[in-house]
Amino acid sequence: MFTYCNNLSVNDYCNLRESVGWPFICDEQARSGLNNSDYIISCVDKGKTVGCARIFWDKGYIAYLADVIVDPEYQGQGIGKKMVQECINYIDSQLKEGWRIKIVIVASKGKEMFYEKLGFKTRPNDNDGPGMDMWRE
């Protein structure tokens, strides 16, 4: 039985990133990202943090879903789905009368179907081009 929490330490976050081979970010940058997230969810099994996801939202119409990670030893057990659904529920809870909020995710290659099952639209499509990004160093 997994426990879901609304916090995540810098150490656990960096370990999860490392577990799936994502690029290193320094503790200061990791802490800043976590501190400025509007919603964080983590999954814990017997004291070990095995998954995370977070949302930051401009308090207007754009929210960004980021860092959806499940430790490879725990993948395929519904943890990712549960965490993303809770992130969506958080945004739903912020909607006011007449509002609409777009949740954006830049899916890693091969993960598109995971997000489609949760209601996201793959880009490019008939209306939208591909997502684009840029790193600054």
Ligand SMILES: CC(C)(COP(=O)(O)OP(=O)(O)OC[C@H]1O[C@@H](n2cnc3c(N)ncnc32)[C@H](O)[C@@H]1OP(=O)(O)O)[C@@H](O)C(=O)NCCC(=O)NCCS
């Ligand atoms: C992507 C990731 C978060 C999925 O988490 P998970 O806990 O393994 O996924 P779940 O067990 O919750 O799967 C939920 C559903 O998505 C499906 N699914 C999961 N990964 C999938 C994939 N890569 N392609 C297609 N379907 C996938 C599952 O089969 C399941 O389908 P079902 O509801 O019909 O049974 C996890 O594989 C991961 O951490 N990967 C490495 C990091 C990463 O790339 N994160 C995404 C960044 S955008």
